[in-house]
Amino acid sequence: MTSLSEMSDTFRSLLELCSLKRGETLAVLSADHQRSDHARAFLTAGRMLGANVFQLNLDGSCVSRMALSGNAAAVESLKRADLVIDLIGLLFSAEQVEITAAGARMLMVLEPYEVLRDLVPTPELRRRVEVAGKHLERASSLRVTSSAGTDVTYRLAKYPVLTEYGYTDMPGRWDHWPSGFLFTHGDDDGVDGLVVVAPGDIMARFRRYVVEPIHLYIERGRVVRVEGMGFDASLMRDYIESFHDPRAYAVSHIGWGLNDKANWHHLAITRTRDQEIGMHGLAFAGNVLFSMGPNSELGGDNDTLCHLDIPLRGCSLQLDGQLMVDAGKLVE
Numbered sequence: 001m002t003s004l005s006e007m008s009d010t011f012r013s014l015l016e017l018c019s020l021k022r023g024e025t026l027a028v029l030s031a032d033h034q035r036s037d038h039a040r041a042f043l044t045a046g047r048m049l050g051a052n053v054f055q056l057n058l059d060g061s062c063v064s065r066m067a068l069s070g071n072a073a074a075v076e077s078l079k080r081a082d083l084v085i086d087l088i089g090l091l092f093s094a095e096q097v098e099i100t101a102a103g104a105r106m107l108m109v110l111e112p113y114e115v116l117r118d119l120v121p122t123p124e125l126r127r128r129v130e131v132a133g134k135h136l137e138r139a140s141s142l143r144v145t146s147s148a149g150t151d152v153t154y155r156l157a158k159y160p161v162l163t164e165y166g167y168t169d170m171p172g173r174w175d176h177w178p179s180g181f182l183f184t185h186g187d188d189d190g191v192d193g194l195v196v197v198a199p200g201d202i203m204a205r206f207r208r209y210v211v212e213p214i215h216l217y218i219e220r221g222r223v224v225r226v227e228g229m230g231f232d233a234s235l236m237r238d239y240i241e242s243f244h245d246p247r248a249y250a251v252s253h254i255g256w257g258l259n260d261k262a263n264w265h266h267l268a269i270t271r272t273r274d275q276e277i278g279m280h281g282l283a284f285a286g287n288v289l290f291s292m293g294p295n296s297e298l299g300g301d302n303d304t305l306c307h308l309d310i311p312l313r314g315c316s317l318q319l320d321g322q323l324m325v326d327a328g329k330l331v332e
């Protein structure tokens with residue numbers, strides 16, 4: 001059992017990275033009793049730094065990205081904070097956009113404490129992610145290949161780049177602790193090729209390592225065939241079909257991980273697996289993070305609820321022919 005004082009000390013170091021100053025206002029957004037230890041520790045940490053703190057606790061039926069829909073008074077109170085800790089996952093809802101547009105910086109925190117503690121960010125991680133972000137912003141094409149047979153190309157023109165390094169000290173900027181990766185989207189009709197999800201790759205949604213390969217044939221930004229004889233392919237097909245939404249087959253964000261504190265084996269040994277969203281795999285240094293589903297996070301109009309994040313290991317990723325990841329290893 002982790003003590004409140006240990007958590008508060010860890011969270012204080014995060015608030016310092018977020019540049020929370022004496023006299024600033026820290027808001028902690030929570031729902032019911034979920035992550036109540038996180039909330040208490042953030043409030044304690046904020047007080048240690050001399051901030052004005054408050055907690056906005058929604059009732060338990062509100063745990064979704066739409067939790068603030070139509071709740072103008074709640075949105076207004078968060079807009080007036082300097083830093084908002086989001087413990088429910090607003091995730092690019094209209095209300096999140098409104099709050100950050102008002103100048104509040106926002107940090108989403110969902111993982112169990114053990115994962116947060118293992119993946120405390122550093123300025124060096126930020127530097128890495130920002131340098132990678134510059135490369136990605138300049139690129140007009142992104143290609144991923146692997147010895148398993150992946151060869152897919154993304155045309156890049158329409159969408160911005162989102163960097164996540166685990167803290168935020170700039171007004172209006174959103175981030176997520178823990179993280180350490182970056183991504184963008186290919187143009188809506190600009191992704192073509194084949195992705196082979198290979199044994200050992202991670203289906204984050206299912207908290208599962210893939211055992212038998214899945215072949216995803218992609219044409220003009222959509223997965224047109226999901227092939228594979230094994231259970232993994234049928235699980236994926238069943239899950240996607242359950243949404244009865246053809247937009248679920250769209251290719252979503254693409255990017256790579258840069259966090260060398262993250263462990264690929266984490267999912268195999270964690271005790272908090274059922275509470276996790278899988279940030280070790282998503283942020284793992286040298287992964288390629290392939291994704292299917294929505295593009296609304298970066299301003300597109302596909303807001304399908306079916307969202308699959310699939311960290312791939314051992315791939316190569318190049319931007320306009322320049323290697324960023326070479327067979328699963330970061331190119332510095």
Ligand SMILES: [Fe+2]
Binds near residue numbers: 253291307308309
């Ligand atoms: Fe995703």
